[in-house]
Amino acid sequence: MRPITKLLAICLVAGVIVAGMAFPFAGGLGLLSNDASDTVNATSSDLAAGQLPGVTTVTDNQGAPIAYLYEQNRTPVSLQQMSPAMRGAIVAIEDRRFYEHDGVDWTGTLRALVTNQSAGSTQQGASTLTQQYIKNYQLYVTAQTESERLQATEPTYARKLREVRVALQLERQLAAGRTKQEAKDEVLERYLNIVFLGNNSYGVAAAARTYFNTTPERLTISQAALLAGMVQSTTQFDPVRHPQAATGRRNEVISQMLGQGMISQQQAQQAASDPLGIVQPLATPANGCTGAGNAAFFCKYVVDYLGEAGISSEQLNRAGYTIRTTLDRNAMNAMQQALVGEVPAQQRNVADVMATVQPGRDRHRVVAMGANRVFGVNGDALQTSYGLPWEPVNLGAGSTYKIFTAAAALQAGLGINYQMPIPPDGYASPIYRDGAGNPFPVRNAEEGLAPVLSMTDALAQSPNTGFVKLMETTGVAPVVDMAVRLGMRSLAEPGPDGVSIADTVREQNQGSFTLGVTPTSPLELANVGATLGSSGMWCPPSPIEGITDATGAAVPVAEQPCEQVVDPALADTLMTGLSKDDQPGGTSAAAAGANGWNRPMSGKTGTTQNNRSAAFVGFTQQLSGAVITFDDSSSPRTLCAGGGDSPPFPCSDGNLFGGTTPARTWYRAMNPVFAGLPVAPLPPTSPRYLQGGTNEQVPEVIGDQADDATAELRDAGLQVQVVQVGNRAPAGTVVGQNPRGSVLPDQVITLQVSTGTVPSPPGVPTGPPPLAGGVPGAGG
Structure with a gap:
């Protein structure tokens, strides 16, 4: 009975094929319903217009790649960018009648059917390149789940019949208004761009780079034959794991090319004698920000920033964009050297992080950001994927927040020359209370301060008591509002309970706010300097210069508009008020002198209670940067600053201050960058903000x-x-x-x-x- 069963099966399937052959002329003789025909038309239209998943390239501000983002390692190229050997090899081994049929090779299909049915197993394939393109498209583009991927490759006659009809319809669509040669070339180009060629390589461009570190137009006969041969089985003919099998399969392709007159006998002999020539290691581009080196944190910020702008990571991994960022490679290298020079990457419990932003009236460009830690996800305590340079540091940034109190005082009517009373240590302010609501004496870190200081001198010498007392007069809420306006936008973001940090500080009238105890983003702190350096114009810290899609068309990015958040004269005068920090008596003077800093700048140091974190923000109208050094362990401890060749370390009696490691990092990172910039003077001041408002004299x-x-x-x-x-x-x-x-x-x-x-x-x-x-x- 078995031969009879086989014969019946052959007759049945042959009838289906004959019906399929009639499809172009008679609509398939009713084999499929109108709904099914609509599905075929829709599928072929999608195939004709669809875009393949590609690699998104992230570049620096000069266009040099820093990272690649992809789900499938694929770089689509035109057929003209593929060598003739590559085009010939794939046709010779996979579909020798490709330029003759209309999408389905009926002769080959019947022959394969009889052979396979007689053998009781698959001995011959009959899919044309057009049919293979359809299957690959459904597998690598359309399918989103494992079930859909299985359906795209299920070995059933129903799937094969759908594939036949779609192939015929697709070629008819592509041939509209073209020659048959042009339509066929279009199919071949699409196929060679979509096919999987092993080792995370999709399409011939990615494969050429992966295996030979070359481009597709330079593929030789032997290289092209190797790639074409792998289509049958990327596992069995993997040239890395199975070089002998790969060589045999390559030579089989070369033989087919010779037999079909594509190459000469001499070319065939030479190609068959060539070594495989696989590069070691394979030249597969690192996927994701972990491969971006010292720009990895910047890369991750780009991904997160675009996510907030509505471009998801899934979209980035498939769209084949080119993202030109604002990253300055020279500034990044100088920053990284400064970070690890002050705090080596292997130093446990001590993170040193930094971000720099370029001021501007229309944009604030993020120039660089980094950390002494390595960006990674392997669970090592010295590696992290947390956004250290832009996510808030829970330990705070200390007295850098006195900038906001000074700005609020200027806004309220005081001048930068205002003579601030400096209460002695132990001043019990009515707005400075402990967790139980009891008055808590405020103390100064410095000794021997004058009883009265101008606001300018107070910003440089940083007395806690003076600024807490100043906030008694400005009120806590205006200082918090000023911090948010100038750049600390995350303070106003609702927490899990819907209440923001800013709301809590206002409601509880927390006098400690001026001492910088709240979580602080280094990037936002740097952007505060950029806002002041831009005469009070706040802009979002943007890492994007522009984005283009795979066709070269611009991709819009939704960014927040810039805002004039304070009077330009206030911002300019406050810059002058902050200009003594690097001068004798200023809290960063020692770090500035040790690094040879010799140009005007504005700056402010900060240190939190128990010396668990310290910060420095410094800026000009050309560039702003902020550094925070802190204990990044789960149980933060007091830190000592070290010195000389000794990095900061956990200790019992801390001496880490904003003027030590953070300031040294800042001057060390910024000196090489500013060396290429002209010396910029401080901006002009305004009598209104020098002496105070006219009505308040x-x-x-x-x-x-x-x-x-x-x-x-x-x-x-x-x-x-x-x-x-x-x-x-x-x-x-x-x-x-x-x-x-x-x-x-x-x-x-x-x-x-x-x-x-x-x-x-x-x-x-x-x-x-x-x-x-x-x-x-x-x-x-």
Whole structure:
């Protein structure tokens, strides 16, 4: 009975094939319904217009590749970019009548049917290149699930029949308005771009690079024959794992090319004698940001940034985009050398991270970002895929936040020359409380500070008590609002409970905000400098110069618009107010001097409680950068800064400050970059923000009698309190006034009034009162 069964099967399938042959002329004799015919038409149309998954290339600002993103390693190229040997080899071994049939080789199909049915197994294939293209397209483009991939390759006659009909329809569509040669070339190009050739290589361009580190137009006869032979089985004929089998299969292809007159006897002999020539290791491009070297963190920021702009990572891995970024390779290299030079990558518990942004009135370009840690996902404590340079550091950035308090004070009416009272250590501010709500004394890290400092000097010397007291007058909420406006946008993002950090700080009136205890993004901090360096124009820190798709067309990127967040004169004046940090007496002066910094800049250091983290932000109108050094372990500890060849390390009595490792990293990274830039002066200042707002000016009453001075100030609508001080000036004379110049709303003016005598030191007799004239009062 078995021969009869085989004969019946052959007759049945042969009938199906004959019906299929009639398809171009009679619509398939009704073998498929109208719905099925519609499906065939839709499928062939998709095949004719569809785009193949490709490799997205991420480049630096000069167009040099830094990373490749892909699901399938494929670079589509035109048929003219493929060598004649490659085109001939694939036709010779897979479909020798390719240029003769209309998508289906009926003669070959019948022969294969009889052979396979007689043998009881698959002995011969009959799929044309057109049919193989259809199967590959459904497998590598259309199918999204494992079930769909299995359906695309299921060994059933139903699938083969659908494939036959789609192949016929596809070639008819492609032939419309073209010659048959042109239509066939189109199919061949599509096939050679989609076919899988092993070792993560899709299409001949990727395979040429992977196996031979060459381009498809340079493929030789022997190389092309090897690739064409692998189509039958990329596993069995893998030239890396099975070189002998691959050689035999290659030579079989060469023999077919010779037999079909594609090459001469001499060419065939030479090609068959060539070594396989596979490069070791295979030249497969690293997939993803892990292959971007020291630009890996930047690459990951690009992917995340585009995700927020609506371009998903799945889209990036298939679309074949070219993404030109803002990365400056020279700046990146200098930054990385500075980061690992200050804190080696293998130093446990100490992360050193940095980001730089170019100011601008229309865009803020991210120039570089990096960390001493290696970007990776292998679980090593010294590797991380967390976005260290742009994600918030939970330990905070310390006194860099005094920038926001100063800006809020200028906005409220004070001037940068405002004389700030600096309460001694242990000042108990009404807005600085512990977790239980009890007053908590604020202390200064520095000793011997003057009792009064200009805001400029206070920014350079960074007294905690002075800025907490300043925030008593500005209010906490305006300082928080200023931080968000200038660039700390993540503070305003709702948390899991829908409440932002900014909301919490405002609601709880947290006086500690000015001391930088909240989570801080190094990139956002650098962008604050860029906002001030752009005369108060905030722009999102963008890593994108432009994107083109596989056809070269521009791909739009939705970015937030720039905003003028403060008066340009305020921003420019504040830059001047921050210009003493690198000068003698400034908290980063030692780091600046050690690195030979010699140009105007604005900067601010910061250190958090217990020295678990420290920061430095420095900027000009050309470039802004921020560094945060912190314990990146799960249980942060106090850090010591080290020195010389000794990197920072966990210790019991910390001495890590913003002026140590963070500032040294900044100057070390920035010096090479600024060396190629002209020296830029600080921006001009405004009298409004130097001395304070016109309506908030405080009458100068030093030297007046207390009663007259009090009356004058109260007539100006100001609140006054009088304190008696020992002084040689005539009794009742005002010898001190705070504040002078300008005052915040509801701020009390304190007048120091002379008693006319100076108390003698213990054991020294008291002499007669001095003559009139005395010495200048404090606060002058």
